Amino acid sequence: MTSVHIKPCHIGQSEAHNQRTKAYLDHINAEKLYIRKDLIPDNQSWTSEQQGDMTLQQYYDAIGRMVKEKTGRAMQTKERERVNKKTGKVTKIAGCTPLREGVVVCKPDTTMEQLKSFTDLCQQRFGITAIQIHLHRDEGHCTDPSDTSTWKPNYHAHIIWDWMNHDSGKSCKLDNEDISLIQDMAAESLEMERGASKLETGRQHLERNDYIVAKQKRELEDARKQAEELAREHEQKALDCEKLDRKIHEKQVKANRENGSAILSGLAHIAGKGRYAQLETENEKMKKQVAAIPQVVAQQVETLTITYKEEITKEQNRADFWLTKCNKQERIYKGLITELKNREENLKQELQQRDKIIATMKAGLTEFLRGFTVICQNAINAVIGFAHDTKLQHFTFPQATAINEYLSKESRDRRNGATILTLLTRPFLSLFEHQKGKAEIENVVDNFDWYKERQKQKQQEEVRNRPRFRR
Structure with missing residues (x-):
């Protein structure tokens, strides 16, 4: 008979047990040959492309970021209580368990392909995704600890499931009937008989020590x-x-x-x-x-x-x-x-200090510009106004006129005057705004007549569109 027992995945112990790490093997119950090291090469493991090279902890953290991105809230992993304000009744809400581990009872000839077929059915039916499968043939016990010939193997597989819906950021919800259906699917996929349902027997699954x-x-x-x-x-x-x-x-x-x-x-x-x-x-x-x-x-x-x-x-x-x-x-x-929090605090202080310096510089520049001539001030204001207006692609005629007047009267060399005007407006503009204003200033330097022609055409168009009245 086969059965599937599913519980929250204990990341540290799961990886050590399934991968047979040296630290784990040093602490197994060797007296009863709970794990036979000579049979470890017979084990099989599979990891999905979805997990890739990430460890279970890294994958768990990635799920937390996904939940935050999809729902706008941090993943709630701890059990919490909800109090009904009207009745005062306290309801316990279980925490989210994004990774769950299922132990499947197998036969000696159970294959990895059969287990993958089973997990594919689970994904299609319930949306839960298997990211790891570990088929163990080295676990069991000796009925007589002093006689290795009494070895009784315990063939089983560990399946690590991603229990989250990555489109909504919420966990998959399975009830008792769904878990019962998983038992049926396992028996069919592994070509084994199904164990008696606990819905009928009333028995509860016991962990190894409790058993x-x-x-x-x-x-x-x-x-x-x-x-x-x-x-x-x-x-x-x-x-x-x-x-x-x-x-x-x-x-x-x-x-x-x-x-x-x-x-x-x-x-x-x-x-x-x-x-x-x-x-x-x-x-x-x-x-x-x-x-x-x-x-x-x-x-x-x-x-x-x-x-x-x-x-x-x-x-x-x-x-x-x-x-x-x-x-x-x-x-x-x-x-x-703690180190990241300290860095964040230092960065905040640096940003605050920089903002103060920029504000002081802007105030100083504003005061400095007040000493300019009216022609220079008009040109600077024209560039700033144009750069801040996202709807404008070119200077309006008044703006182009203010720029041209500055270049003609306040500067001996038009191109040198354009460079100075560009530098004077930089502190008040973002990089994109600065580039936008600079391009238009250079256009006025080389082709102010284009703005005149454009204004003339606009006035003619207004005259044509003006309504006429007959006497």
Whole structure:
């Protein structure tokens, strides 16, 4: 049978487990051969072109930027509470889990192509996109830790899904019926039987450690029930022996009374004692078995307790290892964030200082320009007004006239005067505006007659369009 268990992807542990990193292999449960290193080459992995060379963390960060761009809000990854203002009812809203990991039970001959076919169906039906698939053939356990021939493999695959809609920036919404349909699709794609639905059985999926604890509890409960059953059997046999003794005694008394013969009484006694001796032997054997039950149960309980404690200790060590690693990574990220904030603050101060300098320079230039002649001021204002007006492509005739008057009366050399006028207007214009004004100033230098002709044509056009009245 096959099944698919989907949960939020723990990025750090997922990559280490699926890629079989050295740090991860150094912390596995080697005593039970949870992972056989000699079988690691039989594993297979696939990464989508959508992820490319990015790590899972980098891909996760890219999703966060996508969500911010599409929705205008940061991705909410933490659980939060919403309070109804009318009723006061508190509703918990789960955080967004953009990356999810599914564990699929497989057969020894399951292929990567079958798994890809399964993920393609999921994408077409639900919009979830597989970015990684890891087929593991090296995991399992030994029923007898000291005997490697008792190896029991656990064939399965890990699928990392992108659970986000990249068009809307929102996560895909799947209900229980959708997850049940995913189980059907997996069974069909992998050519396996489907496991019983938890909607029918009511059972919940257990993680590996929880499953071990539950199994140990079941074994303890079975041992207790077995001991109680043996005790009841012993009690019943003891009652049967006691009942048989009473019958033998009654028959002896009756035989002695009826026959009055000591010989017959003796024979009856011998016959009864023979049957009694057999029952007594069985009774003694049963007593020994019952007496040994508490010791056997105690040994089983002790063995299971030791195994349970060892498992818990190892899992705690592994958890501490990854917690330390995550804390170290978090400190690095916090340091980078602090450095970026300091840089941002320094840049803001520099920009503020620059803006103050520019404002001071503009004020000084404005005061400086007030000392110019009226002709020069008109030319400067004409260039600035033209450059700021996005609708104008050329100087108006009054603007061109103001420029030409400045070039003719205030400058001995028209081209040199144009250069000076261009420099005087630069502080008040952007780069694009400055280029626009400079081009028109040069056009006035070389071809002021064009503006005259243009104005003449405009006046003639106005005369032709003027309405005429008959007397």
